[in-house]
Amino acid sequence: MHSADLLVEIGTEELPPRLLMSTAQAFATRLGKALDDAHLANDEISYYATPRRLALVVRNLAETQPEQHDVRHGPAVSASFGQDGQPTKAALGFARSCGVDVSELGRLETDKGQWLQYEATRPGEPMxxxxxxxxxxxxxxxSIERAMRWGSARTEFIRPVHWAALLYDGNTIEARILDLPTSDQSFGHRFMDSGTTFTLGQASSYLETLRSHYVIADPAERRSMIEHQLGQLAIEHGGNVVIDPALLDEVTALVEWPVTLAGRFDPDFLTVPQEVLVSAMKKHQRYFHLQSDDGGLMPVFLFVANIASTHPEAVVAGNERVISPRLADARFFFQQDQRLSLASRLDNLQKVVFQSELGSYEAKVRRVSDLSAHAARALGQNPEDAQRAGLLCKCDLVTDMVDEFPDLQGIMGGYYATLDGENEVVSRAITEHYLPVQSGGDLPASAIGACVSIADKLDTLVGLFGIGQPPTGSRDPFALRRQALGAMRICIEHKLDLDIQDLVNRAAEVYASDERIKLKQDPNSLVDAVVDYMIERLEVAYTDRGLPVEVFRALRRGDSFTTDLHALDGRLVALQSFHTHESAPAVVAGNKRVTNILRDSALEAPEIDKQMLSEPAEHTLVKEIERVSDLMNASTYDQSFDLIAEIQPVIDEYFEAVMVMSDDVKTRNNRLATLHQLRSLYLSVADFAALQW
Structure with a gap:
């Protein structure tokens, strides 16, 4: 069967950069599935995307469908013909739907009877x-968030479509795509090319054809070009370019012919915190910044133009004129904000709503302050520093700088705290308290910063749960999942001996003491709900990291489970290690045997009557249970696995020699009491019965 490459190009007005790649990928994926559904064989689909076009190349697409074999099942034969042998309405209707006479229908024999059947083979349709x-x-x-219409047609797409090209083996296929007739014509670069159409040929030459018209159609190639050009310019200016991958992706989606240039700004602006200057350049102008070898910001910026200008110095001068007032505004905000201290802005937070039912940010920082100090005391840190940092951590929300650059909240609070004369510990904690800001992001480096960050996140969690607004599968406006995981990551990765349940309990008590807030459940139920949610999130996080889910659940069901997450992490590591130990299968099997026997018994856990122990194996097991229990009380969690493994041969011997379910009720109950003690010994480490092999 003949096959060749198919090329489709859709030309549009400038597409939103944040949607460009996802739209191209979705187009390729959906087309691939549609071709498979239509039984049109092909090798692969490559996608290309620029601000003005989406293109797909389908390699070795079949020229026609294979033969199509249709099989349709009709009504039962018993319902298809009357007593006179004439076809019923059911049979006639089925035959009509198949386009044949009843006499041309076949029969299908099944164990449930005979049925009418239509079978036909027809040639495949041309692609x-x-x-x-x-x-x-x-x-x-x-899926498009905000589709647009243009002209008088009702066709919708992200942006108006101006041309559609469709070629197979270099020849035009006549069709209509998004209500436009297809052709073999395309347009080059909006400014650098002639502005007239040109002819596309074979799909294999598509990239080179567009390159000759100043369009780099492959986004991966454009991205690589920009990255290389940025590196070369950085070397020329004696600095190191800081490449934000998200910014690089955005710039890649904005240009068809990337040309990277360098500009400069007044070094006097360097008196402003470099995060401010970087934010102004990145967010407003999509510029890349340079750093010196010591990490300091250089008065140089790099930008990517969408044209190879014959007068690049004019392009640079224009960008320098644009960035200068931006940086001047930032410097003005910085100077104006210093007229008031952070502490004096605390009352202004009353005008900033945190959540309508939970009050203002002023109320929130007082709760965070209390919880931060509580956490600091638990860690042996200075509670006064934590309390102060918690109180001031949101005050920069009412500064001009953060109003203009919201991404700098926390960062500017740290700078202003230092300028106000707050101690370094407090300033640093304010800077760090939003961390981590994304999954896998940086954590607070300081102990007090960790305390304030955890307190801030737990306050939000407890508050939203308290008013009946926990996250759902489709709605999480306060990013509670991220907040929960962030707080837990800090505890685990910084090895903090903090009990999450204790902190949540403290947060719930503070909320309950505020008469202005109406909680929809009692504090105890609220604590249970929040802690359960966090542990469920933690289970998912560990599973995503490769920990078998049964290992987590075995520990959670045991008596050694703890909400001290640093300790919990160590126990999970130990249990996972034991999970692969040679003695583990025997321990798990013994635990399951004990569990199964006790499950069928309604007997509570009575004391063992040693006078009724009649078999040597019984005496030995009871003594071993007592010995190992005493040793466990003086051992670490890791050592308890060796002790459990050590007693296993005694357990095996017990089951070989002793009939637990004796006919004598008293004997049976005493032996069940022994198994209750053994079960408790197992559970003191983990519920081994939950493990799988």
């Missing part, structure tokens, strides 16, 4: 007659 509808279905099915 060229199907492809237009297939492409339209693929592209219109892409």
């Amino acid at each position: 060229t007659t199907l492809i237009g509808d297939i492409i339209n279905g693929a592209i219109t099915g892409i």
Whole structure:
């Protein structure tokens, strides 16, 4: 069967950079599935995307479908013919739907009877007659937040479409895509090319054809070009370029012919915190910044133009003129904000709503302050520093700088605290308390910063749960999942001996003491709900990291489970290590045997009557249980596994020699009491019965 490459290009007005790649990927994925559904064989689909076009190349697409074998099942034969042998309405209707006479229908024999059946083989349809509808279905099915219409048609897409090219083996396929007729024509770069159409040829030459018209269609190639150009310019200016991957992706989606240039700004602006200057350059202008070898910001910026200008110095001068007032505004905000101290802004937080039912940010920072100090005391840190940092941590929300640059909240609070004369510990904690800001992001480096960060996150969790607004599968406006994982990561990765349940309990008590806040459940139930949610999130996080879920659940069901997350992490590591130990299968099997016997027994856990121990194996097991229990009380969690493994041969011997379910009720109950003691010994480490092999 003949096959060749298919090329489809859709030309648009400038596409939003944040949607460009996801739209191209979705287009390719949906087209691939549609071709498979249509039984049109192909090797692979490559996608290309620029601000003005989406393109797909389908390699070795079959020219036609294979033979189509249709099989349709109809009504039962018993319901298809009357007593006179004439076809019923059911049979006639089925035959009509198949386009044949009843006499042409076959029979299907099954164990449930005989049924009418239609079978037919028809030649496959040419790809060229199907492809237009297939492409339209693929592209219109892409999820788009805000689709646009243009002209008098009701066609919708992200941006208005101006041309559509569709070629197979270099020849045009006549179709309509997004209500436009297809052709073999395309447009080059908006400014650098002639502005007239040019002819596309074979799909294999698509990238080179567009390159000759000043368009780099492959986004991966554009990204690599920009990255290389940035590096070269950085070397020329004696600095190191800081490349934010998200910014690089955005710039890649904004240009068709990338040309990277360097500009300078007045070094006097360096008196402003470098985070402010970087934010102004990155967020407003999409500039990359340079750092010296010692990490200091250099008065140089790099930017990517979408044109190879014959007068690049004019382009640079224009960008320098644009950035200067931006930086001047930032310096003005910085100077103006210093007229008031952070502490004096505390009352202004009353005007900033945290959550309508939970009050203002002023109320929140007082709760965070209390909880931060509580955490600091538990860690042996200075509670006064934690209390002060918690009180001031949100005050920069009412500064001009953060109002203009919201991404600098916390960072500016730290700078202003230092300028106000707050001690370094407090200033640093304010800077760090939002961390981590994303999954896997940096954590607070200081102990007090960790305390304030945990307190801030737990206050939000407890508050939202308290008013009946926990996260749902589709809604989490306060990012409670991220907040919970962030707080737990700090505890685990910084090895903090903090009990999450104790902190949540303290947060719930503070909320309950505020008469202005109406909690929808009692504090005890609230604590249980929040802690359970956090532990469930933790289970998912460990599972994502490769820990078998049964290991986590075995520990959670045991008596050694703890909400001191640093200790919990160590115990999970130990249990996972034991999970692969040679003695583990025997321990698990013994635990399951004990569990199964006790599950069928309604007997509570009475004391063992040693006078009724009749078998030597009984005496030995009871003595071993007592010995190992005493040793465990003086041992570490890691050592308890060796003790459990050590007693296993005695347990095996007990089951060989002793009939637990004796006919004598008293004997049976005494032996069940022994198993209760053994079960408690197992559970003091973990519920080994939950482990799998």
